[in-house]
Structure formats: structure tokens, C-alpha cells
Amino acid sequence: MGIEFPYRLYLVVSQESCAGRSIIEVAEQAIAGGVDIVQLREKNIPTEVFVERAMLLKDVLDKHNVPLIINDNLEVAMKVGALGIHVGNNDTPPTGIRATWGAPHCLGYSIEYLEQLQTDQTKASDYLGVSPVFSTATKTDTVTEWGLGGLARIRALTDKPLVAIGSINVDNAFEVVRAGADCLAVVSAICQAQDPAKAAEGLRNEIEKAL
Ligand SMILES: Cc1ncc(COP(=O)(O)OP(=O)(O)O)c(N)n1
Ligand SMILES: Cc1nc(C(=O)O)sc1CCOP(=O)(O)O
Numbered sequence: 315m316g317i318e319f320p321y322r323l324y325l326v327v328s329q330e331s332c333a334g335r336s337i338i339e340v341a342e343q344a345i346a347g348g349v350d351i352v353q354l355r356e357k358n359i360p361t362e363v364f365v366e367r368a369m370l371l372k373d374v375l376d377k378h379n380v381p382l383i384i385n386d387n388l389e390v391a392m393k394v395g396a397l398g399i400h401v402g403n404n405d406t407p408p409t410g411i412r413a414t415w416g417a418p419h420c421l422g423y424s425i426e427y428l429e430q431l432q433t434d435q436t437k438a439s440d441y442l443g444v445s446p447v448f449s450t451a452t453k454t455d456t457v458t459e460w461g462l463g464g465l466a467r468i469r470a471l472t473d474k475p476l477v478a479i480g481s482i483n484v485d486n487a488f489e490v491v492r493a494g495a496d497c498l499a500v501v502s503a504i505c506q507a508q509d510p511a512k513a514a515e516g517l518r519n520e521i522e523k524a525l
């Protein structure tokens with residue numbers, strides 16, 4: 315609550331998503347191209363390994379003054395001193411995170427149903443993930459494909475910063491921002507690109523044009 319969220323291009327990264335390259339390599343190139351916030355999203359690895367990976371990534375992000383968000387795992391977020399955490403409806407709820415993690419941290423929360431906008435969980439969050447704007451092969455256990463119309467509807471109902479996620483790429487980035495997103499979050503458009511810096515730069519240019 316109350317934490318600034320001035321970010322525009324959000325890289326969501328895991329070892330698996332990086333097409334054989336290291337997370338560090340992809341993240342550094344993405345930052346060179348205009349990514350200004352990074353989430354480490356590792357599923358099904360032991361917490362100790364998640365912590366190790368997060369520490370290595372945070373060291374590099376710190377050098378570039380780019381904040382780290384941890385997906386799902388509060389223990390990891392706290393241990394590595396991340397800026398924040400992103401949670402969804404199957405995770406520790408935002409109010410629970412606030413109760414455990416005292417100091418102001420950045421809390422992202424996925425919006426899958428319009429009704430969520432009226433809840434204490436949304437109130438407790440600093441930004442909302444519009445989950446997903448377009449369905450994606452990267453995450454298939456989703457509920458509502460919001461589309462541009464759904465995103466615009468959410469925009470009209472909340473002043474919280476909106477992070478659009480799901481099949482965002484250089485061809486739709488402009489219209490997604492115009493529909494109401496403050497920030498675009500991507501996995502494949504950067505992590506699968508042959509040149510992550512160039513891919514990030516292309517997305518960033520579209521964002522800046524749309525603002
Ligand atoms: C920026 C952003 N938005 C949405 C999500 C999805 O979170 P969640 O619904 O908890 O699903 P998982 O990522 O945990 O599979 C996200 N991670 N980041
Ligand atoms: C991590 C994540 N969360 C989503 C949601 O809808 O909440 S979609 C997603 C993956 C987005 O990957 P890509 O950019 O490759 O489509």
C-alpha cells in the first residue's frame with residue numbers, strides 16, 4: 315500500500331524460460347534494452363535453490379538499480395531482501411503477506427475476476443496483474459482472458475497501477491498500453507528472443523509511443 319510503482323517494462327524470468335542461457339545473461343541484456351523491474355518466477359525447485367538463484371540475480375540487478383520481485387515465495391523474498399512479491403489466488407493472500415512482512419514492500423496481486431477489485435486483498439496490493447490479457451502457452455492454468463476490453467474495464471474501476479501479462483509482444487504492446495496498462499510484463503517476448511536487448515528495446519519503444 316502506498317509504494318510507488320513507476321515501472322513500465324517488467325521481465326518475468328525463470329531458468330527454464332531462458333532458452334539455454336543463464337538468467338543473469340538474459341536479465342542484463344533485457345535491462346540494457348529497457349526492462350526496469352524483474353520478477354524471478356521459479357516453480358517446483360527447493361527453497362534453498364530459489365534463494366541461491368534469487369541472490370545471484372539480485373546482485374546483478376542492484377548494480378543496475380533495477381528492483382527484484384519474487385514470485386509466490388515469501389520466505390525467499392524476505393531472505394534475499396527483494397523489493398517485493400507477486401501473488402495470485404492460490405498463494406498467500408496480500409493481507410497475509412502484509413501481516414508477516416512488516417516494512418513497506420511492493421506487493422503485486424493477480425486479478426482473474428472483476429469481483430476481486432472490491433476486496434481487502436486488492437486494497438492491500440500495490441499493483442494488479444491483469445491475468446492474462448491474452449491467453450498464453452507459458453501459463454495455462456488461467457481463468458479469464460481479459461482482452462483489451464476487459465483491461466479497459468478494469469482500468470475504469472481502479473486507480474491501482476495495472477501490469478498487463480499474457481502473450482504481450484512488440485505487435486500488441488502499443489494497444490495494450492492504450493487500453494489502460496501502466497506496465498507490460500513478459501516472459502517469451504524477451505526470454506525466447508535471439509537478442510533479448512533488442513526485443514526489450516522494441517517493447518520499450520512501443521510503450522513510450524503509447525504513453
Ligand atoms: C506481473 C505478474 N502478473 C501475474 C502473475 C501470475 O501470478 P499467479 O496468478 O500467482 O500465477 P503464477 O505466476 O504463480 O503461476 C505473475 N506471476 N506476475
Ligand atoms: C507468469 C504469467 N502469469 C500470467 C497470468 O495470466 O497471470 S501469464 C504468465 C506468463 C506470460 O508469459 P508470456 O509473456 O510468454 O505470454
Ligand SMILES: [Mg+2]
Pocket residue numbers: 385386400401402403404405
Ligand atoms: Mg502465484
